[in-house]
Amino acid sequence: MEKICYTAFVAAFLIGGQALAADVQKLPQPDLTQPLPALMELLNARQSVRSFNKDKPIDEQTLSEILWTAFGVNKHGKRTIATARNEQNMKVFVLREDGIWFYNAADNQLEKISEENAIPFTAEKQAFVNNAPLHLIYTSSDMHLGHNHAGSAYQNVYLYATAKGLATVIRGLVNFEELHRALKLNKDEFVIVHQPIGYAE
Numbered sequence: 001m002e003k004i005c006y007t008a009f010v011a012a013f014l015i016g017g018q019a020l021a022a023d024v025q026k027l028p029q030p031d032l033t034q035p036l037p038a039l040m041e042l043l044n045a046r047q048s049v050r051s052f053n054k055d056k057p058i059d060e061q062t063l064s065e066i067l068w069t070a071f072g073v074n075k076h077g078k079r080t081i082a083t084a085r086n087e088q089n090m091k092v093f094v095l096r097e098d099g100i101w102f103y104n105a106a107d108n109q110l111e112k113i114s115e116e117n118a119i120p121f122t123a124e125k126q127a128f129v130n131n132a133p134l135h136l137i138y139t140s141s142d143m144h145l146g147h148n149h150a151g152s153a154y155q156n157v158y159l160y161a162t163a164k165g166l167a168t169v170i171r172g173l174v175n176f177e178e179l180h181r182a183l184k185l186n187k188d189e190f191v192i193v194h195q196p197i198g199y200a201e
């Protein structure tokens with residue numbers, strides 16, 4: 001497995017209209033040739049799971065593949081999901097205890113935008129969520145079509161999770177205001193849904 005390197009990223013990058021210093025976590029290349037159960041089998045087995053083992057983390061290879069499945073760049077130079085007018089304007093954020101990260105699919109890396117642990121803002125109404133080691137937040141600025149993009153992405157992740165024995169559930173019960181602030185979203189951007197991922201207890 002390719003080794004993850006954490007490098008201090010001294011340059012500033014632009015996200016949400018704000019220049020921020022950040023750390024970068026390079027991701028290993030997703031393994032696109034691994035044998036997985038067939039699509040019909042996965043669709044038949046897919047379900048929401050609301051139990052997470054807080055002591056069983058997700059390794060970097062799996063993390064990379066989850067993110068690629070959700071919104072990675074495919075062999076056509078497009079995304080793993082269809083997007084309206086090919087605008088590809090959804091943003092996927094990763095929440096972990098070590099902070100908030102933006103998924104830069106083109107560079108296959110995570111870019112830290114905050115040290116804040118924002119997981120509690122996803123879990124106010126369902127405490128089991130706190131046990132998941134990985135949390136995806138789907139955001140958009142497209143009021144009309146952004147939800148469709150999130151739906152495509154979270155279904156991809158459901159299917160990958162099913163194939164890999166991971167637990168996940170898509171969720172709308174989050175503190176939208178606090179997440180909007182913590183993710184440093186622009187006024188025209190909004191949080192759509194939250195997807196915790198981990199291994200079931």
Ligand SMILES: Cc1cc2nc3c(=O)[nH]c(=O)nc-3n(C[C@H](O)[C@H](O)[C@H](O)COP(=O)(O)O)c2cc1C
Pocket residue numbers: 046047048049050126169170171172173174193
């Ligand atoms: C847009 C959306 C929002 C959801 N929000 C929540 C949620 O906040 N909490 C939760 O436990 N499940 C949530 N769910 C999961 C549904 O409860 C679940 O998909 C449904 O009960 C069917 O179960 P299944 O996914 O196992 O087929 C949500 C599902 C969707 C599609």
